[in-house]
Amino acid sequence: MNWISEWALPKIKTLFGGPREVPDNLWHKCPACEQMIFHRDLERALHVCPHCGHHLRIGAKQRLDITFDPGWQRIELPKAPMDPLRFRDQRRYADRLKEAQARAGQEDAVMVAHGAIEGHRAVIAAFEFSFLGGSMGAGVGEALVTAAKLAVLQDAPLIVFTASGGARMQEGAISLMQMPRTVIATRMVKEAGLPFIVVLCDPTTGGVTASFAMLGDLQLAEPGALIGFAGARVIEQTVREKLPEGFQRAEYLLEHGILDMVVRRSEMRATLARLIGLLRMPEAAAEVAEGEPVPALPPPAPAGAQA
Amino acid sequence: MRHFLDFEKPIAELEGKIEELRRTTDAGGIDVAEEVARLRDKAQALLKTTYAKLTPWQKTLVARHPDRPHASDYVAALVTEWTPLAGDRAFADDKAVLAGIGRFRGRAVAVLGTEKGKDTESRVRHNFGMARPEGYRKARRIIELAGRFGLPILSFVDTAGAFPGIEAEARGQAEAIARSIEACLEAPVPFVATIIGEGGSGGAIALAAADRVLMLEHAVYSVISPEGCASILWRDAAQAPQAAEALRLTAEDLRRLNLVDAVVPEPMGGAHRDPAAAIAAVGQQVQACLEPLLALDAATLRARRREKFLEMGRNSVL
Numbered sequence: 001m002n003w004i005s006e007w008a009l010p011k012i013k014t015l016f017g018g019p020r021e022v023p024d025n026l027w028h029k030c031p032a033c034e035q036m037i038f039h040r041d042l043e044r045a046l047h048v049c050p051h052c053g054h055h056l057r058i059g060a061k062q063r064l065d066i067t068f069d070p071g072w073q074r075i076e077l078p079k080a081p082m083d084p085l086r087f088r089d090q091r092r093y094a095d096r097l098k099e100a101q102a103r104a105g106q107e108d109a110v111m112v113a114h115g116a117i118e119g120h121r122a123v124i125a126a127f128e129f130s131f132l133g134g135s136m137g138a139g140v141g142e143a144l145v146t147a148a149k150l151a152v153l154q155d156a157p158l159i160v161f162t163a164s165g166g167a168r169m170q171e172g173a174i175s176l177m178q179m180p181r182t183v184i185a186t187r188m189v190k191e192a193g194l195p196f197i198v199v200l201c202d203p204t205t206g207g208v209t210a211s212f213a214m215l216g217d218l219q220l221a222e223p224g225a226l227i228g229f230a231g232a233r234v235i236e237q238t239v240r241e242k243l244p245e246g247f248q249r250a251e252y253l254l255e256h257g258i259l260d261m262v263v264r265r266s267e268m269r270a271t272l273a274r275l276i277g278l279l280r281m282p283e284a285a286a287e288v289a290e291g292e293p294v295p296a297l298p299p300p301a302p303a304g305a306q307a
Numbered sequence: 308m309r310h311f312l313d314f315e316k317p318i319a320e321l322e323g324k325i326e327e328l329r330r331t332t333d334a335g336g337i338d339v340a341e342e343v344a345r346l347r348d349k350a351q352a353l354l355k356t357t358y359a360k361l362t363p364w365q366k367t368l369v370a371r372h373p374d375r376p377h378a379s380d381y382v383a384a385l386v387t388e389w390t391p392l393a394g395d396r397a398f399a400d401d402k403a404v405l406a407g408i409g410r411f412r413g414r415a416v417a418v419l420g421t422e423k424g425k426d427t428e429s430r431v432r433h434n435f436g437m438a439r440p441e442g443y444r445k446a447r448r449i450i451e452l453a454g455r456f457g458l459p460i461l462s463f464v465d466t467a468g469a470f471p472g473i474e475a476e477a478r479g480q481a482e483a484i485a486r487s488i489e490a491c492l493e494a495p496v497p498f499v500a501t502i503i504g505e506g507g508s509g510g511a512i513a514l515a516a517a518d519r520v521l522m523l524e525h526a527v528y529s530v531i532s533p534e535g536c537a538s539i540l541w542r543d544a545a546q547a548p549q550a551a552e553a554l555r556l557t558a559e560d561l562r563r564l565n566l567v568d569a570v571v572p573e574p575m576g577g578a579h580r581d582p583a584a585a586i587a588a589v590g591q592q593v594q595a596c597l598e599p600l601l602a603l604d605a606a607t608l609r610a611r612r613r614e615k616f617l618e619m620g621r622n623s624v625l
Binding site: 084085090169174175177183184186210211213214231235238239243 | 475476479480492493528531550553556616619621
């Protein structure tokens with residue numbers, strides 16, 4: 001599975017599939033249970049299927065909207081070189097990129113913003129999967145480094161919502177080098193004593209998983225999210241075995257000790273706020289216990305004393 | 308039996324002819340020394356022109372050549388008092404990753420490598436150079452050991468990539484690679500990595516986020532194999548030669564993009580034609596890279612290493 005078959009081809013089909021009827025936008029079909037969902041219900045449920053609980057993919061802007069308190073601000077990202085390899089497959093990468101930029105209204109696959117989550121200041125980097133499969137090239141590397149610097153500057157935690165097919169092939173080894181580059185970004189945040197929290201969303205694979213996205217102080221994921229290093233097809237071809245049920249899903253990773261928790265979208269905001277509060281304000285909510293005061297323990301016995 | 312690549316056929320034919328003539332001479336036939344010398348010159352000239360203009364796909368094949376010196380050959384030739392170390396202390400010893408300590412030109416060093424193996428039996432033992440999480444965790448352990456005792460680190464990378472398997476995923480392949488990259492970047496000691504054959508994606512960078520990265524002339528270093536890229540972007544793995552071209556995976560391209568620090572020339576006709584000379588050339592370059600790094604303290608090394616990788620992508624344009 002990759003971003004072309006998953007996203008680009010269906011998108012192209014819809015683009016050229018003739019004029020779109022208005023009702024198409026009013027009803028959505030859940031990709032998991034195939035039930036129809038009225039658009040307003042879907043919106044209200046944060047794009048989680050009210051019938052089966054399936055978490056539909058959402059875009060970066062929407063992610064920021066539902067996570068931050070109102071008033072968050074998106075920041076401008078430094079430009080990365082455009083098509084550094086002059087890459088061409090069946091189409092020119094430069095054309096694919098320009099098209100994605102025009103459609104998404106952003107330079108690359110990550111949006112960076114700062115704001116507050118239930119009053120706790122935070123910087124968020126959110127992946128846009130519909131932008132070339134959320135793939136990581138120099139632009140995405142730049143976005144994560146910028147987000148890390150902003151977090152340090154603002155003395156705020158960095159939260160990354162991932163959704164990526166992995167490294168961007170069209171930037172060759174430059175994409176590969178975004179792995180160490182983004183790992184450095186995580187070090188900057190951690191060395192400043194700030195929490196680095198990763199929320200793995202559907203899907204997160206390849207070079208993104210194998211770099212910054214596995215280095216969170218805390219690793220969260222949305223239910224059912226596909227998370228892994230190698231693609232399922234590649235694994236099947238290599239080991240010639242059927243993949244186990246639920247393989248590479250968030251719950252599977254939780255079971256195997258790779259995540260801290262799987263959090264429903266409706267609870268994500270409150271969870272993040274609580275985590276930030278616990279890590280950043282250890283004494284803020286200290287309460288005096290009622291009842292008899294507990295006597296203090298005696299001081300430790302001097303060295304050499306017999307028990 | 309020497310292994311010839313497809314594009315080496317004309318050279319193979321000439322060498323076959325030389326061999327045949329030689330046998331006639333040995334059998335007491337007419338003296339053909341002159342003819343042999345003539346053919347030998349011709350073969351050499353052909354080898355030279357062929358290897359001077361290898362396409363990226365041909366380089367990929369050379370980089371994967373079964374007779375090409377492997378990580379273990381570099382260790383055997385360049386490291387004395389070689390002491391292999393094993394295990395990730397958690398699950399297993401992954402033999403795709405070679406790790407240990409020894410002396411390079413008299414100086415104690417830690418050594419890491421990805422080892423493909425030479426024959427069927429050893430290829431299976433080394434899992435064809437494709438490491439599992441345990442391999443990257445072992446690497447991280449050795450990097451930390453090197454840091455504690457001030458040993459410079461040398462790595463020799465030759466892998467198609469990290470192993471794509473069910474168990475590997477279950478045990479956190481991605482996390483293991485990420486932590487290994489982090490360990491490389493954090494190492495408080497000089498670190499010189501050499502891409503000796505295939506630099507396959509995350510499985511390669513996991514051992515190569517180093518102060519100096521060298522690459523052999525005919526080695527390749529890429530985010531995805533040409534076959535993998537072709538099957539995704541061209542929907543046809545047979546387009547691999549075209550993908551190899553587009554990916555810019557040769558040493559020359561990586562150097563121009565500022566993603567590696569230097570290219571080590573190979574003997575004429577590739578490292579597999581003269582492994583000893585290829586290894587010696589790498590040894591010299593590693594030594595030349597290591598020398599100035601030894602004068603730097605831990606903080607400076609780390610800061611410069613970070614600066615170098617932070618720039619990658621900003622100034623990398625062909």
